[in-house]
Amino acid sequence: GENVEQHPSTLSVQEGDSAVIKCTYSDSASNYFPWYKQELGKGPQLIIDIRSNVGEKKDQRIAVTLNKTAKHFSLHITETQPEDSAVYFCAANYNNNDMRFGAGTRLTVKP
């Protein structure tokens, strides 16, 4: 079936360093790629998304890049802070109804 692969599953960085999470997808028709952050005890919250008509999008310390040819997209967090610690999920739309998610990356930012 159509899958979204996400790496790494866990990531530990020092405060102030950058963090990068990578995802690949298999459906060439996918054209919407959101990233969600899930904090303990809460539901996933959208932090940034990108559509297939652009290759990069930035919002303050967070950026996402998309390579449609290679079918991969990445989340970049710069100047990480302890409050960035959470589980991050990438996703890609599979069809008009279905959003496929990666397995999540647990990011820990050490002060």
Next chain:
Amino acid sequence: EAGVTQFPSHSVIEKGQTVTLRCDPISGHDNLYWYRRVMGKEIKFLLHFVKESKQDESGMPNNRFLAERTGGTYSTLKVQPAELEDSGVYFCASSRWGQGARETQYFGPGTRLLVL
């Protein structure tokens, strides 16, 4: 504007019992989705409502799961009878009218279901 709410937040039941989960989407959102996450794995799509109609239920694991959205507002997901492998976190998400899975989805806090 209130976000997506889910009830209960936690449920612990025995194998063979019935559990009903409820989701209240953001007011005015036509699209409502149910997802499930089993420990450490991906968030998996279960089904999608557009208003009161089931648009796609291809992700429902089996006929022990029944979802409804009468009136096109809140939705319920019933598991009957529950099995051990049904344990996980059940998320509901909603998005406004438009392009289905190409619209931004807003998630609820989830219901943590444990079947013993």
